[in-house]
Amino acid sequence: xxxxxxxKREFASYFSTPxxxxxxxxxxxxAGVFTFYLGNFYERGQADLMPFFNFHPWLYLFxxxxxxMRLWSxxxxxxxxxxxxxxxxxxxxxxVGKFTAAWCFIGLALLxxxxxxxxxxxxxxxxxxxxxASYLGSWLMAGSFLAIGSCMSALTKSQVIAFILSVVICFxxxxxxxxLVLNVFKDWAPSVVVDAIASLSFLTHFSSISKGVLxxxxxxxxxxxxxxxxxxxxxxxxxxxxx
Amino acid sequence: xIEIVNLSRHFGQLTAIDDISFTVEAGEVLGFLGPxxxxxxxxxxxxxxxxxxxxxxxxxxxxxIGTQTIEAQKRIGYLPEGAPCYEDMNPLQFLGFxxxxxxxxxDEQQQKVAxxxxxxxxxxxxxxxxxxxxxxxxxxxxxxxxxxxxPEVLILDEPTDGLDPNQKHQVRNMIRSLSKDKIVIISxxxxxxxxxxxxxxxxxxxxxxxxxxxxxxLESKSRYAHAVTLHLTEQxxxxxxxxxxxxxxxVEVNEEGKLLTVLTEGGQSIYEQVNxxxxxxxxxxDALYVEKGRLDEVFRKITEEVV
Ligand SMILES: Nc1ncnc2c1ncn2[C@@H]1O[C@H](COP(=O)(O)OP(=O)(O)OP(=O)(O)O)[C@@H](O)[C@H]1O
Ligand SMILES: [Mg+2]
Numbered sequence: 135x136x137x138x139x140x141x142k143r144e145f146a147s148y149f150s151t152p153x154x155x156x157x158x159x160x161x162x163x164x165a166g167v168f169t170f171y172l173g174n175f176y177e178r179g180q181a182d183l184m185p186f187f188n189f190h191p192w193l194y195l196f197x198x199x200x201x202x203m204r205l206w207s208x209x210x211x212x213x214x215x216x217x218x219x220x221x222x223x224x225x226x227x228x229x230v231g232k233f234t235a236a237w238c239f240i241g242l243a244l245l246x247x248x249x250x251x252x253x254x255x256x257x258x259x260x261x262x263x264x265x266x267a268s269y270l271g272s273w274l275m276a277g278s279f280l281a282i283g284s285c286m287s288a289l290t291k292s293q294v295i296a297f298i299l300s301v302v303i304c305f306x307x308x309x310x311x312x313x314l315v316l317n318v319f320k321d322w323a324p325s326v327v328v329d330a331i332a333s334l335s336f337l338t339h340f341s342s343i344s345k346g347v348l349x350x351x352x353x354x355x356x357x358x359x360x361x362x363x364x365x366x367x368x369x370x371x372x373x374x375x376x377x
Numbered sequence: 378x379i380e381i382v383n384l385s386r387h388f389g390q391l392t393a394i395d396d397i398s399f400t401v402e403a404g405e406v407l408g409f410l411g412p413x414x415x416x417x418x419x420x421x422x423x424x425x426x427x428x429x430x431x432x433x434x435x436x437x438x439x440x441x442i443g444t445q446t447i448e449a450q451k452r453i454g455y456l457p458e459g460a461p462c463y464e465d466m467n468p469l470q471f472l473g474f475x476x477x478x479x480x481x482x483x484d485e486q487q488q489k490v491a492x493x494x495x496x497x498x499x500x501x502x503x504x505x506x507x508x509x510x511x512x513x514x515x516x517x518x519x520x521x522x523x524x525x526x527x528p529e530v531l532i533l534d535e536p537t538d539g540l541d542p543n544q545k546h547q548v549r550n551m552i553r554s555l556s557k558d559k560i561v562i563i564s565x566x567x568x569x570x571x572x573x574x575x576x577x578x579x580x581x582x583x584x585x586x587x588x589x590x591x592x593x594x595l596e597s598k599s600r601y602a603h604a605v606t607l608h609l610t611e612q613x614x615x616x617x618x619x620x621x622x623x624x625x626x627x628v629e630v631n632e633e634g635k636l637l638t639v640l641t642e643g644g645q646s647i648y649e650q651v652n653x654x655x656x657x658x659x660x661x662x663d664a665l666y667v668e669k670g671r672l673d674e675v676f677r678k679i680t681e682e683v684v
Contacts, residue, residue, distance in 0.1 A: 139477040143463070150465045150506075213461030217522075220425040220457070221478050222450040376429040 136223040140231025141238075148239050157201065161243045164193055169250070183254060186247070187268045187344045191308050191336055194279045199300035201240065202283025203293040205232050206371070210291045219375075225368040233277075233284055233364055240276045244269065264345070271343030274356035275336050279304050281363035288370040304336075311335025378402055379424065379530065379560060384433035386419055386584075393419045395584035396433070401577075403529075404557045408575035408592070409564040412680050416584040417564040418458045421532050424562070425455045437530055451479075454528035456536055460519030464508035468499050468518050471507060472525060479526040493521040496551060498544070512539040520548065531555065533563045537570060549574045568672040572596070580676065582683040596670030597644060598678075604668040605651045606638045610661035618658065622650050638668065 148154040168189035209215035218228060251269075254260045283300040290296050309315050310331050319328045332338050339352040379401040386394040394416045401407050409417050422428040424435055426442045426449065435442045440449040463471055472493060476486045494500060497517040502510055507518060516539050523531060531552075537545045552561055552574050565571065571578050572592045580588040580595075588595065596602060609615065612634045619639050620628045626642040641647050648667050655662055 135480075136478055139474065142477075143466075143474050146470075147463070147465055212464065213457065213459060214463055216422070216427050216457040217455075217461055220427050220450060220453070220455045221475070222447045223478060224447065375427065376431075 137227045137231045137234075140223065140228055141235045144232050144235030145238060148235070154239070157197070157239075158243045158246060161193070161197055162246060164197070165189070165247055165250075168193065183250065183260070183265050183268065184344070186250060187272060187340075190272045191275065191340060194276050195301060195304055195308065198240065198276055198279035199283045199286075199297045199304065201236050202280050202300055203287050203296040205236060205284050206288040206367075207291055207293045207296045211293075219371075225371055229284070229364050229368045229371070233280060233360075233367075236280055236284075237273075237277050240280065241273050244273055244276070267348045268344040270348065271340050271352070271356075274343075274353070274360075275340050278307070278336065278356050278359045278363070281360040281367070282307070285363050285367040285370060288367045288374075307334065308336050311337035378436075378438065379562075380434075380436045381420075381424070382434050384420070384423065384435060385431050386416075386423060386428065387431045393584050394423070394430075397581070397584070397586050398433075399579065399586060399589065401560050401562065403560055405577055406552060406561040406563070406575045408571035408578045409562055409581065410566075410568070410571065410578060410676065411564075411581040415581045415680075417581060418534055420581070421455075421534050421562065421564065422457075425453055425457075425532055426450055427457075451526075452529045454523035454526065454531045456516075456519045456523045456533045458534040460516045462507055462515070462519055462522065465506065467502075467504050467506055468494070468510075468521070469503045471518065472521055475522045476525055481526070489525050493525050496524070497521040498547065513541055513544060516540060517544065520551075524551070529559055531559065531561045533561070535564055535566070537565065537567065545570075568676060571672065580679055582680040585683070587683055588679050592672075595675055596672060599670030599672070599675045600640055601638070601668045601674065602641075602644050602670035603646055604638050604640045605648050605665065606636070606668055607651065607655065607660075607665045608663040609635045609637070610663055611635075613660055615658070615660060618654060619651065622647065622654060624650070 148157075165186065169183075169186040206215070209218060219225075251262075251265055254265075255262070279300075282303050283296070286299040286303065287293075287296040289299070312335070316328055316332055319331060333355070339355045342349060343352050381400070382398050384394055384397050385392065397420070409420070411417050419428065423430050424437065424442065426446045429443065437449040438452050440452070442449045463474070466474065469490070472490045473486065476489045479489075481489050494503065497520055499514070499517060499521060502514055507515060510518070516536070520533070520536060523533065533552075536552075537548050540548060549570065552563070555561060563570075563575070575592055578588070578590065578592045578595050579586060607615075614634070615637060616628045616630050616634070619625060619637065622639075624642050624645050624647050625639055627640045629638040629640065630636070631638075639647060639651055646667075652665065655665065
């Protein structure tokens with residue numbers, strides 16, 4: 135119940151400042167640029183949204199930390215965390231409430247790209263099941279970025295530091311599935327290790343989802359990643375009370 | 378009831394709170410005094426569950442703040458130092474949010490908000506963003522937030538800082554009017570406030586409690602307690618005669634000998650003797666009155682002894 139109250143306040147707070155509109159505009163413009171210029175949307179001559187989704191990890195790498203950096207740093211800087219933490223709510227209520235508000239906000243930005251989905255249907259005959267799965271996968275991946283960012287934001291008063299830390303950690307999570315990186319390990323490490331590294335990556339799971347197979351393992355991967363990082367956030371906040 | 382037992386708090390090497398214990402009973406209004414950095418805010422942060430103690434325990438209405446945090450926090454209203462709040466909201470939204478967290482819904486929620494808006498005089502700023510409010514109004518929003526659920530325990534860190542005289546008066550009335558079974562702890566640097574609203578004055582310095590008594594007792598520790606001041610119409614050499622009176626310890630002379638303050642030994646009343654002497658010597662006097670103890674002097678004496 136308290137979680138819902140926190141969620142509502144947080145979600146509304148995105149729209150009480152220019153943050154919401156600035157973020158959404160930048161998100162849509164970048165998504166467009168990536169898809170149409172870098173992704174050769176037209177030249178490929180295929181009716182699907184592959185070029186659009188392929189760039190999402192890179193888009194989120196910078197845009198999601200920009201949202202997550204304020205989750206806790208701002209509260210600590212302004213002192214409002216003292217108010218929040220002395221209200222009768224659990225840490226988990228606060229952590230999850232804030233996270234879901236941000237996640238839904240990013241989901242909203244994602245929904246605004248639906249005209250692109252409509253236009254591929256107009257231009258050709260895409261597999262809508264695949265596109266739907268990709269949207270879901272993309273949102274789940276955004277959630278994982280966000281959960282990492284939430285934890286980094288809880289670590290510091292400075293939004294800039296929170297941003298940089300989140301970008302670095304998210305980058306590592308993307309990188310671990312890159313063929314370039316995996317090849318380095320392939321030569322000498324046992325294949326179990328290589329697979330383990332690859333299976334940690336956003337890319338591995340996202341690309342399998344965006345092929346249209348919304349596997350249980352990939353869902354579990356993203357959800358448990360989110361769960362772990364949110365739990366870590368709550369612990370960080372708990373520890374600061376005793377610090 | 379609030380029970381604090383052997384409470385300590387360290388920040389790295391620094392010991393902010395050093396093994397303090399005290400109990401506050403229902404009906405008490407405790408004024409928490411002390412120099413800057415004494416540990417007032419730190420203690421309040423621990424009572425409200427924002428900071429964890431390094432050692433010791435705190436219970437609020439029977440609930441341990443460390444293990445039954447939520448239950449304890451439900452019973453506490455807290456104004457943190459500097460009255461932080463969500464500045465991107467307006468007072469109406471903000472108070473609605475707090476009321477919702479405190480478990481009020483629908484009509485009851487609106488009624489609670491309306492009630493504190495009236496108490497704190499916020500009608501004129503209801504739809505203005507809090508970040509654009511003046512310091513005093515922000516503080517009033519913070520106070521409104523603290524009392525919205527009519528808490529058993531009210532903890533206010535410098536509640537009247539930045540308020541105009543009318544609002545100061547209003548807040549003091551508000552505190553006094555709280556029903557007699559509540560606990561209020563306020564920290565303040567305004568000593569008159571303690572005499573005006575508190576039933577108990579606790580002075581803390583360097584993380585230790587150095588004095589804990591009623592404001593009246595505190596006043597009586599002043600060397601000015603029961604002293605008698607006379608304003609002479611014309612300059613007289615009255616000081617010598619006054620200091621020869623029994624029970625007089627010292628006579629302070631000011632304003633070229635026209636203003637004399639007669640201090641007593643051991644707090645006995647000497648008004649009669651001074652009055653008799655004035656008549657006997659037929660001095661022309663504009664005013665003659667018994668002094669109250671001076672809290673600032675007692676405060677200085679008590680807190681400087683520690684350093
Ligand atoms: N987060 C912190 N980290 C390190 N030291 C701290 C922290 N919070 C408080 N202190 C230190 O603890 C001591 C007590 O501070 P506190 O804020 O409780 O004082 P105070 O009595 O409220 O003073 P004031 O009258 O100025 O408000 C100070 O020496 C302060 O520097
Ligand atoms: Mg303080």
